[in-house]
Amino acid sequence: MTYLVDDKCIKCRYTDCVSVCPVDCFYIGENSIAINPDECIDCGVCEPECPAGAIRADTDFDPEDKEKWLDINTRMSELWPNITEKIDQLPDADKFNPKLNPEVGDKTNDLSEEPDKG
Ligand code: SF4
Ligand code: F3S
Numbered sequence: 001m002t003y004l005v006d007d008k009c010i011k012c013r014y015t016d017c018v019s020v021c022p023v024d025c026f027y028i029g030e031n032s033i034a035i036n037p038d039e040c041i042d043c044g045v046c047e048p049e050c051p052a053g054a055i056r057a058d059t060d061f062d063p064e065d066k067e068k069w070l071d072i073n074t075r076m077s078e079l080w081p082n083i084t085e086k087i088d089q090l091p092d093a094d095k096f097n098p099k100l101n102p103e104v105g106d107k108t109n110d111l112s113e114e115p116d117k118g
Pocket of ligand 1: 003020021022023024025035039040041042043044045046047
């Protein structure tokens with residue numbers, strides 16, 4: 001089991017999740033974040049911290065979605081640098097937050113595989 005970040009993080013990237021992780025297993029991309037499934041200890045403390053509701057246990061995904069997001073989190077966490085402290089959210093985070101704007105649809109196609117430029 002692991003926790004996974006899904007498309008709801010994309011273009012928001014609030015990073016509240018990062019500051020609570022006891023094993024520092026978050027990795028940061030240009031417009032999203034990823035959890036390294038091999039490092040996550042399934043503590044669950046990050047899930048309620050995300051203002052966009054972008055983190056869930058893999059057991060809470062449909063089987064097909066689970067495979068998709070397990071693959072994305074695994075691949076991206078190998079490509080992107082580690083992040084251990086909260087940084088500013090992306091400029092239009094609230095606009096693309098599906099919790100604040102339910103009309104925001106699936107953002108998977110907006111995922112950038114580029115690492116955060118820092
Ligand atoms: Fe880190 Fe725990 Fe979230 Fe896994 S479930 S990413 S260990 S805070
Ligand atoms: Fe993304 Fe939510 Fe963390 S928007 S960076 S998963 S707090």
